[in-house]
Amino acid sequence: MNFDLSPEQDQLREAVRALGRRYGHRYFVEKARAGEHTSELWHEAGRLGYLGVNIPTEYGGGGGGITELAIVCEELAAAGCPLLLLVVSPAIAATVIHRHGTEEQRKRHLPGLADGSQKIVFAITEPEAGSNFHRLATVARRDGDDWLLSGRKCYISGVDEAQHVLVVARTEDAASGKLKPALFVVPTDAPGLTRSKLDMEILSPENQFLLYLDDVRLPADALIGESVDAGLPALFSGLNPERITVAAMGAGTGRYSIERASEYTATRAVWGGRTIGSHQGVSHPLAHAAVQVELARLMIQKAAALYDAGRDLEAGVAGNMAKYSAGEAAALAVDTAVQALGGAGMTTEYGVATLLGAVRAGRIAPVSREMILNFVAQHVLGQDKSY
Numbered sequence: 001m002n003f004d005l006s007p008e009q010d011q012l013r014e015a016v017r018a019l020g021r022r023y024g025h026r027y028f029v030e031k032a033r034a035g036e037h038t039s040e041l042w043h044e045a046g047r048l049g050y051l052g053v054n055i056p057t058e059y060g061g062g063g064g065g066i067t068e069l070a071i072v073c074e075e076l077a078a079a080g081c082p083l084l085l086l087v088v089s090p091a092i093a094a095t096v097i098h099r100h101g102t103e104e105q106r107k108r109h110l111p112g113l114a115d116g117s118q119k120i121v122f123a124i125t126e127p128e129a130g131s132n133f134h135r136l137a138t139v140a141r142r143d144g145d146d147w148l149l150s151g152r153k154c155y156i157s158g159v160d161e162a163q164h165v166l167v168v169a170r171t172e173d174a175a176s177g178k179l180k181p182a183l184f185v186v187p188t189d190a191p192g193l194t195r196s197k198l199d200m201e202i203l204s205p206e207n208q209f210l211l212y213l214d215d216v217r218l219p220a221d222a223l224i225g226e227s228v229d230a231g232l233p234a235l236f237s238g239l240n241p242e243r244i245t246v247a248a249m250g251a252g253t254g255r256y257s258i259e260r261a262s263e264y265t266a267t268r269a270v271w272g273g274r275t276i277g278s279h280q281g282v283s284h285p286l287a288h289a290a291v292q293v294e295l296a297r298l299m300i301q302k303a304a305a306l307y308d309a310g311r312d313l314e315a316g317v318a319g320n321m322a323k324y325s326a327g328e329a330a331a332l333a334v335d336t337a338v339q340a341l342g343g344a345g346m347t348t349e350y351g352v353a354t355l356l357g358a359v360r361a362g363r364i365a366p367v368s369r370e371m372i373l374n375f376v377a378q379h380v381l382g383q384d385k386s387y
C-alpha cells in the first residue's frame with residue numbers, strides 16, 4: 001500500500017496550488033459579485049495543461065487519470081477557487097466522449113476540452129424527475145437522419161459559458177417500445193434551445209439555468225456513440241468521475257477554510273495574552289473538521305485509484321463514499337471556520353462565509369447525501385430498495 005503521490009503528481013499539485021494562490025479567493029468572490037466568470041483562471045489552467053490532465057495525449061491532453069484531475073480540483077479549491085465546471089466539462093463530458101463517443105466525436109471535442117477553449121456542460125436533472133432519473137421526460141425522436149429533442153432541464157450549470165451541453169434524453173427502443181436513455185451533444189446556440197437563469201443563494205461565478213428544448217434539431221452524429229445502445233453505459237461512465245472530482249473540490253474547500261481559521265485563531269488574543277486557538281472550545285471543532293477532511297481525502301484517493309485501475313464497480317462504492325464524506329466534511333469545515341472567526345467570519349474580507357452556500361449545495365448536488373445513503377444501504381449492506 002502506498003499513500004505517496006508520484007513525483008509527477010506531486011509536481012502537478014505544487015504547480016496547481018501556485019496557480020490557484022496567484023488568483024485566490026478574493027478574485028473568485030469579485031468575479032461572482034460582478035456576475036462574471038473566472039475566465040482568466042480557466043484559460044490559464046487550460047494553457048498549462050491542467051484542464052486536460054485526464055484526457056489522452058493523442059487528443060491533446062496530459063494522458064493522466066481522474067487521480068490527476070482530482071488533484072487539480074482539490075488544489076484550486078484549497079486556494080479558494082472551487083471551479084464547478086471542472087466537474088462537468090473535463091470530468092463528465094470528456095470521460096463520456098472518450099469512453100463512449102465515436103472516433104470522430106473524440107477528435108471533434110476532446111482537444112478543445114483539453115486546452116480549455118471549449119466547455120461542454122451536462123444536463124440530466126429535470127423538474128419532474130429530480131433524483132429519479134428513470135422518470136426523465138426529455139424525448140429524442142428520429143426525423144429522417146436527424147434527431148428532434150424536446151423537454152425541460154433544471155439547475156444546469158454553466159450553460160452561458162459553454163459551447164455545448166451534453167443532454168440526457170430518452171429514445172424509443174425499436175424492439176421493446178420502451179424508452180431508453182441516450183446522450184446528445186447539443187450546441188448551446190441551437191435553434192429551439194432556450195434558457196433562463198435561476199436565482200441561487202450561492203456566491204459563485206458559475207450560474208445555474210432552466211433549459212427548454214423545443215424540437216431542437218440535431219444531426220445524426222450528435223448522438224454519443226454508434227447507436228442508442230451506448231446511452232446507458234455512457235451515462236454511468238460519467239458518474240464516478242463526477243463524484244470523485246466534486247468530492248475533491250469539497251476537500252479542497254474544507255482545507256481552505258480550516259487554514260483561514262487556524263491562521264486567525266493562532267494569533268487573535270482577547271483574554272490577556274492567550275490566543276483564542278488555545279481554548280479547546282475553539283481548537284477542537286477545528287481539529288475535528290480537519291480529521292473529517294483528511295478522512296474524505298483518503299477516500300477520494302482510494303476511489304480515484306480504483307477508477308484509474310479500471311475497477312469501475314468498486315470505484316462506484318468508493319466514489320459515492322468519498323462524495324458523501326467530502327460533502328459533509330466541507331460543510332462542517334466552513335461552518336466551523338466561520339464560528340472560530342467570530343464576527344470576522346461573517347465578513348467578506350476573511351473569505352469563509354462566502355463559501356457557505358456552495359458547501360451547502362455540495363450536500364445536495366450532483367447527488368444528494370440521501371441518495372448516496374440509499375446506494376450504500378442497498379449495494380453494500382444488501383438492504384431492500386424503498387422506492
Ligand SMILES: Cc1cc2nc3c(=O)[nH]c(=O)nc-3n(C[C@H](O)[C@H](O)[C@H](O)COP(=O)(O)OP(=O)(O)OC[C@H]3O[C@@H](n4cnc5c(N)ncnc54)[C@H](O)[C@@H]3O)c2cc1C
Nearest residue numbers: 122123124125130131155156157361365366368370371387
Ligand atoms: C448548485 C447546483 C448545481 C447543479 N448543477 C447541475 C448540472 O450542471 N446538471 C444537472 O443535470 N443537474 C445539476 N444540479 C441538480 C442536482 O443534481 C439536483 O439538485 C440533485 O440531483 C437533487 O435533485 P432535486 O433537486 O430534484 O431534488 P429531489 O429529487 O426533489 O429531492 C429533494 C430531497 O429529497 C431527498 N430524496 C429524494 N428521493 C429520495 C429517496 N428515494 N430517499 C431519500 N431521500 C430522497 C433528496 O435527497 C433531497 O434531499 C445542480 C444542483 C445545484 C444545487
